Amino acid sequence: MSVASPVALPPVRRIRVRRLDMLGAAALALLAVAFCMAMFYAPTELIQGEPQRIFYAHLPMVVVSYISFAIVFVASTLYLWKRDIKYDIVARSAAEIGVLFTTLVIVSGGLWGQATWGTFWQWEPRLTFTFILWLIYVSYLMLRNASDDQDRMARYAAVLGIIGFADVPLIFASVYLWRGIHPEPAGMPQAMAVTLIVAIAAFVLLFAYLLIHRIRLDHAREQLYELRSIMEEREA
């Protein structure tokens, strides 16, 4: 906004770009470290062999998608309570990133499953659970684009964000009852655990970077709409 504007601009929450770049660089560096650790430091799993290394990307992405859906829930509640568009922006940004990571979880899980189970897809509780979550938040994104009335869709989406999150324990219980409990792996060596923790930290940083960027983008978009409507008013 270098052009001097007589129009009073709506306030925009500014997050310093340099700090954000540092966050991005940190995420990238830690991802690189996690990648090297997963490839060279972590021991090869005895039964599953090399494909098990997908785990170090798979599980962190699961963590990140659960975090984003929890953020959708909190931001949706805050939006219905305070009616401030900034909460709606947080909710829709987190939902988008959550769907992205859930898609990656399903794809990476499928690749892993192809290598170890010999099949891309199984109706196994955890897979089913993730897939149903994916469906709910895809319908959330569809709802957002289902009408031109943005305020109303923000409200409806917030309602769905809460209803969808209330479903999580129910889905979890039902899919486990449906397919019986899968045996859990009995503990992991320290090198594996350390690698996993580093990988989770790296993905959480990446998630934070993407989320903040996405939120900034939407703030800019809202500002653009506002400027456009001011311009239209002037022309009229």
Add this chain to the structure above:
Amino acid sequence: MRQPIRQATLNKGFEAPAEANSAGWTGYGWDWLRAYGRQIGALFWKDLLIELRTKDVLASMLVFGLLTLTVFTFAFDLRAESVLLVSPGVLWVAILFAGTLGLGRSYSHERESGSLEGLLLCPGDRSAIFVAKLLTNLVFLGLLEIVLLPVFSAFFDVSALKPGVIGIILLGTVGFAAVGSIFGAMAVNTRAREVMLPVLLLPILIPLIIGAVKATGLLMDGQPWSEVWTWVNLLIAFDVVYLVVSFILYEFVIEDWG
């Protein structure tokens, strides 16, 4: 032939809160509860009356439900050995698809004639609108099931007319109607609303579908209640969660209708 709904019927429920407001709000007491009940009754009766005169929702639901059952008969080769495995799912798919159709229809007349806007202008507790809509949808779904269940038993030659099965269907219907009543109100205000309702509804309903199909299958197979109890608990949990959540959130959906 068609007469407008008697004004007195509609106003009856809404007078009391208005008077209470002008005379000084005395809080939630018996008077409030009676007025609330009357509001629900008036709204419920309004929907039933519309349905009695148009037969819009029920006719499309029943025909669609019967068609679903018929199509499944040809889609699966249901011999005696596989019928118990497949038929509970067939019954629930028929209920869910026909029910979704009906839930969507039950809001389209609210939108077309702007009647809900009028209701929002009335004094009184807006949650009454939700309770009335829920009751209406429960009655419609119940009528659908009363027709579908005997037909289903006859078509697939299974013993579905047992009190246990009927109980499970009731439990499933309550949760279905609770989520459907709020999503129906949302979907009708979107583009492509016929598609939007099932897209919103079905993923949320998956725990209910799993529980209902499992419980129905076990009961039709004559399994003891100890086996079924887990699924009954799941259905009860689903019903309680969504009755409460929908009741609270409904007001946010209808606040600027039209």
